[in-house]
Amino acid sequence: MGKMLKVGVIGVGGIAKAHFPGWTQSPIAEVAALADLVPDTLKRIGEAQGVKKLYAKPEDLIADKEIDIVDICTPNMYHAPLAIAALKAGKHVICEKPLAPAPADIKKMIAARDKSKKLLMTAQHFRFEGTSKALKAEIDNGALGNVYHARGWMLRRSGAPTKPGFIHKKHSGGGPCIDIGVHILDLTLWMMGNPKPVTVSGVTQDKLRRLPGAFSNWGGPIPKDWDVEEFAAAFVRFANGATLVLEVAWLLNHPKTHGEDMQMWLYGDKGGAHWPNNVLLTTNNKTKQHLDTQLQNADHGEAHAMECVAFAEAVAHGRPSPVPAEQSLDVITILDGLYRSAKAKREILL
Numbered sequence: 478m479g480k481m482l483k484v485g486v487i488g489v490g491g492i493a494k495a496h497f498p499g500w501t502q503s504p505i506a507e508v509a510a511l512a513d514l515v516p517d518t519l520k521r522i523g524e525a526q527g528v529k530k531l532y533a534k535p536e537d538l539i540a541d542k543e544i545d546i547v548d549i550c551t552p553n554m555y556h557a558p559l560a561i562a563a564l565k566a567g568k569h570v571i572c573e574k575p576l577a578p579a580p581a582d583i584k585k586m587i588a589a590r591d592k593s594k595k596l597l598m599t600a601q602h603f604r605f606e607g608t609s610k611a612l613k614a615e616i617d618n619g620a621l622g623n624v625y626h627a628r629g630w631m632l633r634r635s636g637a638p639t640k641p642g643f644i645h646k647k648h649s650g651g652g653p654c655i656d657i658g659v660h661i662l663d664l665t666l667w668m669m670g671n672p673k674p675v676t677v678s679g680v681t682q683d684k685l686r687r688l689p690g691a692f693s694n695w696g697g698p699i700p701k702d703w704d705v706e707e708f709a710a711a712f713v714r715f716a717n718g719a720t721l722v723l724e725v726a727w728l729l730n731h732p733k734t735h736g737e738d739m740q741m742w743l744y745g746d747k748g749g750a751h752w753p754n755n756v757l758l759t760t761n762n763k764t765k766q767h768l769d770t771q772l773q774n775a776d777h778g779e780a781h782a783m784e785c786v787a788f789a790e791a792v793a794h795g796r797p798s799p800v801p802a803e804q805s806l807d808v809i810t811i812l813d814g815l816y817r818s819a820k821a822k823r824e825i826l827l
């Protein structure tokens with residue numbers, strides 16, 4: 478076996494814990510360094526992971542010559558500067574979603590990637606679920622024909638992450654659109670074959686968090702200084718004539734008290750499909766019968782781990798990024814358009 482790829486993880490809070498098993502499972506990569514601005518967190522996670530190189534400043538990890546892959550797990554607004562610095566330093570970069578909350582920043586990340594000739598991947602772990610892989614394979618085999626409409630939603634009843642990294646725009650760049658909208662939107666666009674978005678009409682709402690006693694099952698009382706939306710909906714048109722309806726919420730009187738309701742419907746001229754139930758719906762016009770087919774899930778491991786394993790493979794074998802930044806740019810272009818449309822109260826050209 479050749480030299481192991483050395484991974485440096487920046488930001489060792491919540492989601493980093495879901496990446497570590499992936500680096501452990503990969504036979505060709507291992508975590509060699511960690512960085513975090515909070516010394517206690519850094520020390521605790523360093524001990525738990527058995528990692529000796531601990532950097533209080535992320536720029537020192539980026540400058541470490543031993544590191545091949547930088548894994549960015551900080552709040553959203555720090556993704557772009559860290560990723561650009563890491564690419565400039567000649568590192569491959571896997572970055573938590575969203576790559577950045579603003580399209581302009583993702584364009585700068587793409588430019589840095591192209592200049593460095595290294596890989597840049599967005600950690601869109603839902604693409605690595607067994608249900609997602611099985612449905613995507615069917616769609617790529619033509620099971621749905623031309624997909625001309627889709628509906629995707631990710632709705633929580635009382636599920637706002639109340640950490641500053643999520644509810645303060647200066648750290649997060651937005652609310653549920655930017656936090657969970659990127660998940661369902663990325664997955665839906667991927668299933669649709671990543672058509673080019675051309676217009677969006679959107680709304681945002683900010684109602685339930687203002688009610689007395691408002692709370693979240695994901696973090697207790699709602700902080701008063703929250704400054705992002707709690708709900709958003711959008712209608713998107715694509716260059717190929719397809720359309721999409723999107724709904725996202727952290728707070729909504731919608732059935733799912735714990736956890737979240739994340740679903741997608743895809744409608745094509747040969748068939749329809751539901752994710753994550755993975756049922757294909759077709760109509761036989763000769764026999765006038767409807768057929769519902771249950772797909773078998775693809776073999777899979779835990780999705781966050783699998784995305785890290787896939788990235789290491791792509792780096793080692795010179796393959797394209799498993800989640801290309803251009804596709805993440807389309808996701809954020811739509812969400813940025815949603816915000817602009819909500820403000821302007823009209824459809825926006827993207």
Ligand SMILES: NC(=O)c1ccc[n+]([C@@H]2O[C@H](COP(=O)([O-])OP(=O)(O)OC[C@H]3O[C@@H](n4cnc5c(N)ncnc54)[C@H](O)[C@@H]3O)[C@@H](O)[C@H]2O)c1
Nearest residue numbers: 488489490491492513514515535550551552553555573574
């Ligand atoms: N894919 C998923 O399922 C998923 C789930 C949760 C969060 N996320 C994403 O992961 C990212 C982090 O979220 P989290 O829940 O882990 O947040 P968190 O607050 O739990 O952890 C973030 C960590 O980054 C550190 N940090 C902040 N700024 C830093 C900087 N400039 N340099 C180094 N360290 C820094 C913080 O001290 C903290 O330890 C966000 O972008 C979020 O969208 C993804």
